[in-house]
Amino acid sequence: MTATVIDGRAIAARMTAEVAQEAAALAQAGWEPRLVSISVGDVAAAELYVRNQRRQAEAAGVAFEARNYPETISLEQLTGVLAGLNADPRVNGIIIQRPLPAHIPVKALQKAVHPLKDVEGMHPASIGNIVYNDLALGPCTAVAAVEILKTLPLKVEGLDVCVIGHSEIVGKPIAFLMMGLGATVTVCHHMTRQVAVHSRAADAVFVAVGKPGLVTGNMLKPGAALIDIGINRVEGRTVGDADYDSCAEVAGWITPVPGGVGPVTVAVLLKNAVLATRMQRDHYSAAFAAAV
């Protein structure tokens, strides 16, 4: 194996330590960062995420309130709940856990979260702001993947990058984040004729598709960086989208699954929580100053 294995947990720990410092400073100023998580129905997978986020949030000094609503709640009622959270100055960030019941379209909820409290970076305005290179609250997984790449000794400006997967919350945001940093980005997906032609020409490959074994060693340029965002369950184990062994023979750097992008995603969520709190504090200060 030639690839350096990227330690996602170590990167996450560094980020979370910074978060803890900023959260403590904000708390001293009377602005303890506070997240509210919304989940609907009785879903074990969502609850696992919630427990994980709560644990890491509280360890970093970010308060975390988990709310669960019955499966029967309507979209109107949920949007009412969100309106209340938007207006509550003690709430700094709102998280919407998935999966949601079939009658609750996730996009409608994403639009209902106030952009200033959109710690998951899902509101169309947050996405649009990133396209405009005004990165404030970005989509956590995408930001995490890019942050990991930025820790490598690669010059991002002019880098040839291939993003496999064009999802709205991961693949596309990664693409425009990397574009904003000066990379030449190609986005591949299930309709691409020959993904390997594009991935083999790239210095860095991001994959977020949800297909175990999709990326194999012969699809990579020797020495390339491979950032694997996929999370799949295969025979009781959690694996990414890369065929790890063959990729690790060719790549220069590779993220393991688990222990790669996952931990950094939560750290980014907490970074967003602290940033959102600061933005709201500035917003309120300006509003009060103007009223005086």
Next chain:
Amino acid sequence: MTATVIDGRAIAARMTAEVAQEAAALAQAGWEPRLVSISVGDVAAAELYVRNQRRQAEAAGVAFEARNYPETISLEQLTGVLAGLNADPRVNGIIIQRPLPAHIPVKALQKAVHPLKDVEGMHPASIGNIVYNDLALGPCTAVAAVEILKTLPLKVEGLDVCVIGHSEIVGKPIAFLMMGLGATVTVCHHMTRQVAVHSRAADAVFVAVGKPGLVTGNMLKPGAALIDIGINRVEGRTVGDADYDSCAEVAGWITPVPGGVGPVTVAVLLKNAVLATRMQRDHYSAAFAAAV
């Protein structure tokens, strides 16, 4: 010359004819589409655009009011003006002409236009909506370029596309629009090591950089489509970003400048005006129905 020259004016005329029908129907229902154009200071270039837009708007049954404010207006005053236009139900679309004076940051104004009246498709939420494949009011030039490509007998799904230029209002939106249609997109820009490597592999090339002669025939795959969005003045003539003669020898289709993307851009603005009017009418109907 092998390339078929794409007739932008003809495409624009077809689109405008549809707009005229829809505008007439809306006017009959009491909702004549109405655009308000805002320009600041005394700039001849902006006035040319305004005259052109007004002429084409009125020919399509879209009312057009041009407002000009003195150079000395402040950002706060202008945002106040926009707030008034946002609230006025007789105004269906707001256009912000460029250039603006140095003390007026264009992004602040773009954010101040209500997304429902954002006929230029510049509000971050409009851009974010495109990334989410919810195309309603898209950025006019980008939408025009893609609409032109869609008139060609090319299967967009799986098409290898190269976008040269990564601007926030043209290059990037074209990339996301084409991704949404299933193309494999590579975005090149001034930091790209070798644009020709990417452009020569593409079935369709979009160029929007503002450099005359940037794209030459040897940078194209024979038979490719070239959509030239550049507008440059060279020795008294208006030219695009392509070295037209050498490109026309190699390309399968090419847009001339002028007479290519430009006319279609205005037609898209008018399409957006009619769509915005319809969305506002539905919004008001729903609001009144709820209040009863």
